[in-house]
Amino acid sequence: MVTIKDVAKACGVSIATVNRxxxxxxxxxxxxxxxxxxxxxxxxxxxxxxxxxxxxxxxxIIGLIVFDVMxxxxxxxxxxxxxxxxxxxxxxxxxxxxxxxxxxxEAINHLASLNVxxxxxxxxxxxxxxxxxxxxxxxxxxxxxxxxxxEIDFLGVGEKEAxxxxxxxxxxxxxxxxxxxxxxxxWRGNKNLDTxxxxxxxxxxxxxxxxxxxxxxxxxxxxxxxxxxxxLRESSQKSAILCSNDIxxxxxxxxxxxWGLKIPQDFGLMGFDNIDTLRYLExxxxxxxxxxxxxxxxxxxxxxxxxxxxxxxxxxxxxxxGESL
Amino acid sequence: MVTIKDVAKACGVSIATVNRxxxxxxxxxxxxxxxxxxxxxxxxxxxxxxxxxxxxxxxxIIGLIVFDVMxxxxxxxxxxxxxxxxxxxxxxxxxxxxxxxxxxxEAINHLASLNVxxxxxxxxxxxxxxxxxxxxxxxxxxxxxxxxxxEIDFLGVGEKEAxxxxxxxxxxxxxxxxxxxxxxxxWRGNKNLDTxxxxxxxxxxxxxxxxxxxxxxxxxxxxxxxxxxxxLRESSQKSAILCSNDIxxxxxxxxxxxWGLKIPQDFGLMGFDNIDTLRYLExxxxxxxxxxxxxxxxxxxxxxxxxxxxxxxxxxxxxxxGESL
DNA sequence: TTGAAAGCGCTAACAT
DNA sequence: ATGTTAGCGCTTTCAA
Numbered sequence: 001m002v003t004i005k006d007v008a009k010a011c012g013v014s015i016a017t018v019n020r021x022x023x024x025x026x027x028x029x030x031x032x033x034x035x036x037x038x039x040x041x042x043x044x045x046x047x048x049x050x051x052x053x054x055x056x057x058x059x060x061i062i063g064l065i066v067f068d069v070m071x072x073x074x075x076x077x078x079x080x081x082x083x084x085x086x087x088x089x090x091x092x093x094x095x096x097x098x099x100x101x102x103x104x105x106e107a108i109n110h111l112a113s114l115n116v117x118x119x120x121x122x123x124x125x126x127x128x129x130x131x132x133x134x135x136x137x138x139x140x141x142x143x144x145x146x147x148x149x150x151e152i153d154f155l156g157v158g159e160k161e162a163x164x165x166x167x168x169x170x171x172x173x174x175x176x177x178x179x180x181x182x183x184x185x186x187w188r189g190n191k192n193l194d195t196x197x198x199x200x201x202x203x204x205x206x207x208x209x210x211x212x213x214x215x216x217x218x219x220x221x222x223x224x225x226x227x228x229x230x231x232l233r234e235s236s237q238k239s240a241i242l243c244s245n246d247i248x249x250x251x252x253x254x255x256x257x258x259w260g261l262k263i264p265q266d267f268g269l270m271g272f273d274n275i276d277t278l279r280y281l282e283x284x285x286x287x288x289x290x291x292x293x294x295x296x297x298x299x300x301x302x303x304x305x306x307x308x309x310x311x312x313x314x315x316x317x318x319x320x321x322g323e324s325l
Numbered sequence: 326m327v328t329i330k331d332v333a334k335a336c337g338v339s340i341a342t343v344n345r346x347x348x349x350x351x352x353x354x355x356x357x358x359x360x361x362x363x364x365x366x367x368x369x370x371x372x373x374x375x376x377x378x379x380x381x382x383x384x385x386i387i388g389l390i391v392f393d394v395m396x397x398x399x400x401x402x403x404x405x406x407x408x409x410x411x412x413x414x415x416x417x418x419x420x421x422x423x424x425x426x427x428x429x430x431e432a433i434n435h436l437a438s439l440n441v442x443x444x445x446x447x448x449x450x451x452x453x454x455x456x457x458x459x460x461x462x463x464x465x466x467x468x469x470x471x472x473x474x475x476e477i478d479f480l481g482v483g484e485k486e487a488x489x490x491x492x493x494x495x496x497x498x499x500x501x502x503x504x505x506x507x508x509x510x511x512w513r514g515n516k517n518l519d520t521x522x523x524x525x526x527x528x529x530x531x532x533x534x535x536x537x538x539x540x541x542x543x544x545x546x547x548x549x550x551x552x553x554x555x556x557l558r559e560s561s562q563k564s565a566i567l568c569s570n571d572i573x574x575x576x577x578x579x580x581x582x583x584w585g586l587k588i589p590q591d592f593g594l595m596g597f598d599n600i601d602t603l604r605y606l607e608x609x610x611x612x613x614x615x616x617x618x619x620x621x622x623x624x625x626x627x628x629x630x631x632x633x634x635x636x637x638x639x640x641x642x643x644x645x646x647g648e649s650l
Numbered sequence: 651t652t653g654a655a656a657g658c659g660c661t662a663a664c665a666t
Numbered sequence: 667a668t669g670t671t672a673g674c675g676c677t678t679t680c681a682a
Contacts, residue, residue: 013669014669028667051660070601079421079423083423094419095419109371115374276395280579281605341677
C-alpha cells in the first residue's frame with residue numbers, strides 16, 4: 001500500500017509538505033506542489049479515509065438503514081435522501097438489514113462505530129429497551145416512517161388521519177363493508193410498529209360509525225389472500241378491500257384475476273404508499289400518496305439542525321384517486 | 326466521546342487490559358473482564374471502527390456501487406449480494422451514484438480510500454481511461470453486468486446469445502417485422518456499455534436472416550414511444566417490439582392502452598430482465614430471465630477467491646414465456 | 651495476569 | 667516554504 005510516507009520519500013520532501021500539497025494549503029511552492037501531485041498520480045497514492053477521519057473526528061458520512069430494497073418505495077426514499085446529502089457535501093452509506101432484528105441493532109452499532117455524522121433509519125421493530133439503547137448512542141439517530149420514542153427524532157406522516165380519510169372515502173363511494181389488510185400485529189412479541197398501530201387505529205376509529213359491527217373485518221395474518229376470497233363471497237353487499245401497503249394491493253389485484261373478479265365492478269380496492277409501480281398497471285389503483293420527498297427533505301434538515309427538543313413531524317398524506325373504487 | 330482510555334481509567338486498569346477484555350483474549354482474569362464489560366456498558370463505550378481498522382488493515386466491508394435504486398432489478402441484486410456477504414461475516418456498504426459519471430469515479434475512490442476489502446460495481450460507462458484508472462487502484466474491483474476490460478473481473482450473462490434467442494423466438498412465433506428499443510448509443514461520447522453493445526449485436530446478427538432489410542428497426546433515442554406508435558401504424562404485417570429492458574416494455578405496455586392496441590393481438594412485446602414487477606401486470610410479458618442469484622453468487626465467490634487470471638464469466642439466460650407474443 | 655510503549659496513516663501546531 | 671513532532675483510538679508486541 002502506498003502511504004503519504006512513500007510519496008514524501010519519492011519526492012524528497014517531508015510528509016507535511018505532501019499533506020499541504022494535497023490539502024490545497026497555501027504555503028507550498030507551486031513547483032513542489034506540482035512535483036508532489038505528479039508523484040501521487042504515478043504511485044497511485046490514495047489518502048486513507050480512516051486515518052484522516054481518525055484525526056479530524058469527522059466523516060461526512062450519513063448512514064442509512066433500510067430493511068427492504070426490493071420495494072421501490074424504499075428505493076425512492078433512498079434516492080431522494082442521497083441526492084439531498086450529496087448537495088450538502090455528504091455521502092450516504094446504506095446498510096441493508098434483511099428483516100432481521102439482530103441485524104437492525106448490529107447495523108446501527110456498526111454505523112455508530114464508524115463514527116458517521118448521523119444515522120437515518122426506518123425502524124423494523126419497537127420496544128422500550130431498543131429505544132433506550134438508541135438514546136445512549138453517541139451518534140445522532142433519526143427514525144423515519146415509524147416513530148420509536150418521544151425523545152428520538154422522527155419524520156413521517158399522519159398515519160391515523162390518512163386511514164380515517166381513506167375509510168371515509170370508501171364509505172362515500174357507497175361501499176357497505178370493508179376488509180382491512182394489515183401486517184401482522186405484535187411481530188415476534190414486540191410492540192406494534194408505529195405505522196401498523198396508527199393505521200389500524202385510524203381504520204377502527206373511522207369505521208366505528210361508517211362500517212359498524214361486522215361490516216368491518218381486519219385481517220393481519222399471512223393467509224389473507226384466501227380469507228379475502230372467502231370474505232368477498234360471504235355477502236353480496238358492495239365490498240371494498242383496504243390495504244395497508246401497495247404490495248398487498250398488488251397481490252389482491254393479481255389474485256382477483258384468478259378469482260375472475262373485476263375491480264371496481266365486483267369489489268373496490270385501495271392501497272397505501274402510491275408506489276411508482278402502480279403507473280404500469282391496467283387497473284388504476286387508488287392509493288394513499290406518501291410524501292416521500294417532503295419526509296426525506298425534513299429528515300436531512302433535521303440531521304443538520306441544532307434543536308434542543310426532539311423533532312416529531314408528521315406530514316399530511318392525500319388520496320390519489322384511481323379507478324379501483 | 327468515550328474512548329478505551331476512559332474505560333481503562335474508570336476501571337483502574339490499563340488500556341491493554343480493556344482491549345483484552347473486549348477482544349475475548351484468554352489472558353484476563355474473569356473478575357477483571359466482568360468489571361470492564363460492566364463499565365463499558367455503563368459508559369456506553371463503542372470501539373472505534375476507524376481506529377481498529379487502521380491498525381488491523383482490514384475492514385470486512387465490501388463496497389457496492391449502484392446507479393439506480395428505483396429499478397427493483399438492482400434492489401434484488403443488492404439484496405442477494407448482501408445476504409451472501411453477511412453469511413461470510415462481511416458487511417455491504419452501498420453507494421448510490423445518480424447516473425452521474427463523476428459520482429461513479431468518486432464513489433469508487435471513496436470506497437478505495439475507505440480501504441474496503443473489495444468493490445463490486447455496475448459500470449455506468451465505458452472508456453479506456455476509466456478502465457486503466459481502475460486497474461491502478463489498490464483495491465480489488467469487480468464489475469457486474471457490464472464488462473469493462475479484459476483485465477477487470479467481470480460477472481454477467483451471455484447478452485448476445487440472449488438477444489439472438491429472443492429474436493429467434495419472436496420469428497418463430499410468426500412475426501414479420503421487429504422494432505428493437507435500445508438505450509441511447511455512445512452516451513456522452515463514451516463507448517457503448519457492454520450490455521448495450523452486445524444486445525444490439527445479438528439483435529443485428531439474428532435479424533440478418535430472420536428480419537432482413539427494413540423489417541428490422543432499431544430505435545435508441547428518447548422519443549421511442551411516439552416512434553413505436555408510428556412504426557406500428559406503418560404496416561399491417563405482424564409486428565413485435567423487443568425491449569432491451571423491462572422498464573421500456575412497461576412503458577410500451579402502458580402506452581399501448583392509450584393507443585387502444587391489444588397485446589399480443591395487435592402487436593407482440595418482449596422485455597429483458599424479468600423483473601419482479603411483471604408478476605403484477607394483467608398482461609404477462611415475455612421477458613429474458615436474468616440469473617441474478619447466479620451472478621451475485623459468482624461475484625461474491627470471485628471476491629474471495631485467489632486467481633491469477635482475471636475472471637470473465639457469462640451465465641446463460643433463458644426466456645420466460647408469457648402471453649405477450 | 652497486567653502494563654508500557656510502539657505504531658497504523660494522517661493532520662495540524664509549532665519550529666526553522 | 668518546509669520539516670519535526672504530537673496525537674487521533676486502537677491493537678499488539680514485549681516486559682514485568
